[in-house]
Amino acid sequence: MADTVTEGGRLLSYVDALVEGAAQEMERDPDVFVLGLGVDDHRAIMGSTRGLVQRFGRERVMDTPLSEDAMTGVAIGAAMAGLRPIHVHIRMDFLLLCMNQLVNVAAKARYMYGGTVKVPLVVRGMIGRSWGQGAQHSQGLHALFAHIPGLKVIAPANAHDAKGCLIQAIRDDNPVVFVEHRLLYPIEAFVDEKPFAVPFGQARVHAEGSDITLVGVSHGAVECLRAREILRDVGIDAGVIDPVSLVPLDTGTILGAAVRTGRLLVVDSAWTFCGIGAEILAQLAERTDARHVHARRMGFAPTTCPTTPVLENGFYTNPVKVAKAAYRLVRPDGPDWEPSPELTHMAHQKKFRGPF
Amino acid sequence: MADTVTEGGRLLSYVDALVEGAAQEMERDPDVFVLGLGVDDHRAIMGSTRGLVQRFGRERVMDTPLSEDAMTGVAIGAAMAGLRPIHVHIRMDFLLLCMNQLVNVAAKARYMYGGTVKVPLVVRGMIGRSWGQGAQHSQGLHALFAHIPGLKVIAPANAHDAKGCLIQAIRDDNPVVFVEHRLLYPIEAFVDEKPFAVPFGQARVHAEGSDITLVGVSHGAVECLRAREILRDVGIDAGVIDPVSLVPLDTGTILGAAVRTGRLLVVDSAWTFCGIGAEILAQLAERTDARHVHARRMGFAPTTCPTTPVLENGFYTNPVKVAKAAYRLVRPDGPDWEPSPELTHMAHQKKFRGPF
Amino acid sequence: MTVSLSPHRTNDAAAATTVASAADLERLYRVLRLIRRAEEEIARIYPTDKIKSPVHLSIGQEAISVAVCDVLRPEDYVAVTYRSHAAYIAKGGDLRAMIAEMYGKVTGCTRGKGGSMHLIAMDHNLLGASAVVGTAIPMAAGYGLAIRKRGQDRVVVCFMGDGATEEGAFTETLNFASLHKLPVLFVCENNGYAIHSTLEPRWATRQLCARVETYGIPAHHVADGDLFRIRDLAGQAIAAMRQGGGPVFLECMTYRWREHVGPAEDYNAGYRSREELLPWQQRDTVATLGAMLDEALRVQIDAEVEARVADAVAFAEESPFPDDHELFEDVFAHG
């Protein structure tokens, strides 16, 4: 379990934290390089590779053809040869083209080659949301990777963790699937200027709470924090935990809190069926000391993602939905409660405009 | 909930049931065709397409290049155009090359095109086990597909269901991932000679039991049935349920039985993290009437699959492991119990020899 | 009337003489103009945030879709990319349903679920657009396979960008389509960019047509966007396919006038210069064909086009959003 994010540093956005983390590691270690379609253009993957090509040149910030399958294989080979590639995908959905290399090769290489190779590869994939991303630009696919032994899966939800986890991922000798969320990009947090690594496998306890434990994955963490505020209005004290690292998963911290509060609500930025929430609740169900815990999962609606905003609202969780679900878990027989709909969307979300 | 498999028919092996189901549908509907590498050769995908090319010709039993990604797209296009392709993969591991088409297109087409198309596609994938299949020829990846709305996922565990589910899958207007297990291929069951469809979404209750509910997925079902016999020796009465269909999942039948027996053990032919067992246990944890249920999951060890038999034994579940886990759930404080190791391997498994 | 838009010949040696009747010209201009104006209107509306999803305009690239679709029959199929407004309209897709779709309305061609990136018009066999580059290429071959299995004389046109040819699915599909002599006309709209990346960091060589030919697929390169040349090549290829011929490939050079996604120009962004645009703008097919028409006729067509666009926008504005329950409709087909 890690401390909350309050120590030192200055305010930095999530996207700038990603840039800073990559730049500092590239400075430190000449073997680190970035590749992916458009990593060197003026949009810089929504700003997350901003300035890297200017600092490190095209040799280390490589634009690539649209060949996700082979480029993943190339990155794996380069990693096996001792380099430390960061393969960037502007949407996580495109990782579906990389599954063969990631699952059949990267995840398994160390094991099936008897420990004689390692694959220090970082694969960055961004979850799209808002502005009608639609079916194929909105998926949160971390559970697919979490299912496979040999892959680490990390989903930082604030700027501090974005930087620290990216640095840790780069230094890690294993393939790491690094899950970003574009609605988090503009959100600021205090981030140390010096390089630092956030160790994997430690959930971040944002707030202790006595009535319920909210666990938020990726953007879900932000929603849970807002839901905590909303719940205060009705006198409910919600704790908020961000797992940060999905593999390895800090079940001890998460389930410990759930056992203490007696209620657990997991809010994922993904579908729930066989998702991270399912895993957490299953581990809860397997514990003999957790029988008193009331638990629930939330995430994407069990449909394909629509583009029109009216249906998108139904597809996604939001702080009000989270607060209402938490309220119902805490007060199963309480009167109906409708927080102000204005709390539904957060500032960073309302501000978001296209065209992409 | 479906009846157990005892009615009518004659004994038929799982593999022959697959052939019979496909042949009868191809007879009935000229739009049904089979494609895949080697579907027309003398090995006939371990026998599961035996005789089809002789009966229906190469036009309808098509060998293909090694181009799994495009061939999946071709099958999807043909399905959208009104045909009913059965795309065959001799190992489920190769479906990792098809993820983009299956997840980004097949699963989403009907929804994202506003209901104006349908994708009546069957994708057969076989789980390999035994004879040192190793890291890349042994995966059970059904959870990856189950996570995605828009795909049906079916995993029959006996000859009756193999035939009936294959027929249902072919007739279904949606993409169906059809999970087979090669150790099941030789196992016989009573199968009606006439064409019949096994409806999806109905778990099969093989045996009622008063002490514990064993839920076995794919080969896990066979292991649970044997475990039930082993458990009888110590006076434990285990019910056995085969979900058959993973999406849609018959949670009612499964959790109903778990609530009645107070114990639930899910045995999957796959990894457990974010797996089907996680989903079932999570749904259990979400139920307010199931707090008394003691639950556990089993499946592949959380490692990559090794080839050497001594380690393979540790990697896989088997009837004795299942029985012991069930025993411990039923009698947490009971004395240690070691069933005869001879019961570990089943006849069909011991008989299995390579070279593949 | 005999027309040749461009004096310089393409790579192909034996190029046919291009003949366009007055009726041809009128029909072609009408479609070109409709596409251009519809997209300009989308660009005009976009900053109002009424269209809350990504749009990829084809302004400047319309001639290719119009040329190819002009030689198609209604029952022929067309597979497209997320940059599909031109092909959607050229294949006969309903403009109202297209604009309403961008507005997220239930009257949209996908009931508000797909937006601009997933246009579809199955009543005209305009196949659903995909936002994942390259996915439609094998799908098109699948339709071709179905045509062959059913002994039909239809064809499939498969549009793709230059970037799409870098995906493995492209060469996998070429091999399969040629092997089975599938009636698929592959049309690469080579605008020189994948988002902001030139061909430089993406293509080892420019020998795309030569590569395609190694699969036994005739390939033609059209360097100047000449609508009539493209129309001829497509017409010949398709006629052969209807007689049992196999796939054919066209690489049509073109230029995207606006930003990759969104309504604006982006010549200040630094990745390309306006000079690059100028030759393409000078030989703009919409203007060129318009100038070939009798002035009165052109004015009349323009007015009709304006009315159609205005009607479609009004339709979109007035249409309702989908009901909440639509969220859960059509995840699966029933039956």
Add this chain to the structure above:
Amino acid sequence: MTVSLSPHRTNDAAAATTVASAADLERLYRVLRLIRRAEEEIARIYPTDKIKSPVHLSIGQEAISVAVCDVLRPEDYVAVTYRSHAAYIAKGGDLRAMIAEMYGKVTGCTRGKGGSMHLIAMDHNLLGASAVVGTAIPMAAGYGLAIRKRGQDRVVVCFMGDGATEEGAFTETLNFASLHKLPVLFVCENNGYAIHSTLEPRWATRQLCARVETYGIPAHHVADGDLFRIRDLAGQAIAAMRQGGGPVFLECMTYRWREHVGPAEDYNAGYRSREELLPWQQRDTVATLGAMLDEALRVQIDAEVEARVADAVAFAEESPFPDDHELFEDVFAHG
């Protein structure tokens, strides 16, 4: 001594004269013979069920691996397929570790975790074999990229079957490797089959080399399995790469004498006839080179080879199986 194994020339116009010294011959024969005998021994043992995992024998195809690896330095990399015994041995991989691996012993090259399909010998830069067709092709390019980034003069050889060239990863990799001038020698061992499928239902045309050349990659077709010709071509290609040259492609026709997987012949299975084998068997490189040697030397080499094979088998027999805890080792690297 000047040797030319085969009188007929390959497709390539400017074929160099092949010169092999006595030392060359001896060295080459020793490796050829070791591979052949090791595999025959594996085939002999296989029915005892001591090897409980799939084996893909290269019997008949050895010359390609031996020719190419003969021009490599120890620090050069070799990427292989599941049919990798020949390349493993030719690159210097430890025979004991290979046989022990098939026996599932902890002394195997992957500690019993990979079997024949996942051989590796990182001490000789023989990269790990994959059982998923085509996966090693981009991996090889990744090693090439690392070489270039580090300014080394190493090269990578990437062996693949004819079937692997049908995977999209193949053309994707060719494009990337050529674009970045990566020092990768791609060697296609075209044995005419993917499992039991001939090229007929898989390849639209046979123009593989022409296709590869459209990526700007020189390509050579060797029709007869001539070891010296392959060795020359590989040697020239690699010399150029060490000077900064880009990738080169060799398509070497060959023939798989045994069944796709397993120890037996399968000419009765119906998918091919023994007649197809005969010309290949007649010009068997192992026998041909053996016959070129001084008889006494050959006998001596043969005896040494027998001893090495027997030693490796004995080592495998005597080695222990891994302990149970090994199941959980090396899922992740620590550090």
